[in-house]
Amino acid sequence: MTVLVTGGAGYIGAFVVRALREAGHRPVVVDDLSTGHASAVPDGVRFGRVACGETEAVARLMREERVDGVVHLAALSLVGESVRDPGRYWARNVGQAAGLLDACRIAGVRRFVLSSTAAVYGEPERVPIDEDHPTRPTNPYGATKRAIEQMLGHFRDAAGIGWVSLRYFNAAGAAPDGSLGEAHDPETHLVPIAVRAALRGEPRLTVFGDDYPTPDGTCLRDYVHVIDLADAHVRALDWLAAHPGEGLVCNLGGGRGTSVLEVIDAVGRITGRPVPHEIGPRRAGDPSVLVASVERAREQLGWTPARSSIDEIVSDAVRWHARS
Numbered sequence: 001m002t003v004l005v006t007g008g009a010g011y012i013g014a015f016v017v018r019a020l021r022e023a024g025h026r027p028v029v030v031d032d033l034s035t036g037h038a039s040a041v042p043d044g045v046r047f048g049r050v051a052c053g054e055t056e057a058v059a060r061l062m063r064e065e066r067v068d069g070v071v072h073l074a075a076l077s078l079v080g081e082s083v084r085d086p087g088r089y090w091a092r093n094v095g096q097a098a099g100l101l102d103a104c105r106i107a108g109v110r111r112f113v114l115s116s117t118a119a120v121y122g123e124p125e126r127v128p129i130d131e132d133h134p135t136r137p138t139n140p141y142g143a144t145k146r147a148i149e150q151m152l153g154h155f156r157d158a159a160g161i162g163w164v165s166l167r168y169f170n171a172a173g174a175a176p177d178g179s180l181g182e183a184h185d186p187e188t189h190l191v192p193i194a195v196r197a198a199l200r201g202e203p204r205l206t207v208f209g210d211d212y213p214t215p216d217g218t219c220l221r222d223y224v225h226v227i228d229l230a231d232a233h234v235r236a237l238d239w240l241a242a243h244p245g246e247g248l249v250c251n252l253g254g255g256r257g258t259s260v261l262e263v264i265d266a267v268g269r270i271t272g273r274p275v276p277h278e279i280g281p282r283r284a285g286d287p288s289v290l291v292a293s294v295e296r297a298r299e300q301l302g303w304t305p306a307r308s309s310i311d312e313i314v315s316d317a318v319r320w321h322a323r324s
């Protein structure tokens with residue numbers, strides 16, 4: 001299958017490109033390099049430096065390359081920034097997705113995999129969170145992803161585009177050989193921040209609140225190894241090939257909760273260096289527990305989060321950060 005990967009120069013996208021090649025597919029990358037890195041795109045992969053919502057240019061590329069399916073990762077994804085600048089998030093995330101889906105309609109591409117997020121659920125009513133949990137996003141970032149999911153239904157009706165929306169929980173980890181990993185700027189994710197703090201001593205890590213109703217008082221999150229995530233995209237494309245014109249939502253997580261202090265402990269153990277950190281106040285809008293039910297991904301995609309123990313995630317991240 002030839003697969004257009006938007007955001008293929010970003011953290012998760014680079015792993016999706018790698019997984020597609022390993023599975024014998026042919027990725028084509030579209031990325032505007034707003035947060036990604038051209039060096040993450042391997043030699044031999046066609047790379048169009050263009051915004052994914054440029055309908056005409058993307059439809060042309062789809063036709064030239066005879067694209068069979070799309071994995072749409074390109075997005076702005078900083079929650080705090082989305083609260084401060086919602087217009088940019090709606091224009092970029094939702095507007096660009098509409099342009100991309102129009103390109104699919106024009107070029108006759110009928111398989112579409114979306115990078116969605118646990119942020120579509122908002123404050124959980126129950127955990128683990130399954131896909132039937134109500135979606136009430138509490139920030140513009142989550143709302144834009146939910147809006148794109150709704151748009152997928154409209155394009156399925158109008159143009160027969162089958163879709164899978166993958167709602168990731170916390171992506172983390174790196175290639176075990178240290179060849180590929182997370183390089184966000186600014187970095188807002190706990191694992192890389194803790195690893196950098198351990199290896200370089202700065203910046204110090206702030207734990208946002210230790211008075212939550214959890215065993216150690218810090219928030220529980222669900223970490224999923226980026227290699228497990230990438231594997232799910234290949235499976236989602238296979239699912240679409242077997243279920244033309246259908247739609248599916250799947251959570252992707254490790255299926256277990258790990259507290260902030262447990263991550264800090266794992267990084268300290270694995271690096272042999274304590275993580276310098278301090279306890280700060282709670283951050284507005286942080287739910288105490290976010291843990292995925294991953295039963296549907298198991299049943300429908302045959303997927304398991306095989307590498308998503310916190311020790312494996314942290315060990316791989318440490319190798320990457322020690323090299324980079």
Ligand SMILES: NC(=O)c1ccc[n+]([C@@H]2O[C@H](COP(=O)([O-])OP(=O)(O)OC[C@H]3O[C@@H](n4cnc5c(N)ncnc54)[C@H](O)[C@@H]3O)[C@@H](O)[C@H]2O)c1
Binds near residue numbers: 034076092117
């Ligand atoms: N990292 C996580 O834990 C996590 C969790 C849930 C969902 N997600 C989603 O996964 C996707 C990838 O996240 P990531 O952590 O790899 O982010 P990233 O910033 O590393 O990658 C995003 C890539 O998309 C590109 N891009 C952004 N807007 C674009 C546009 N309009 N046109 C073309 N290219 C564009 C960027 O240059 C970058 O290479 C995002 O959609 C994000 O919302 C990530």
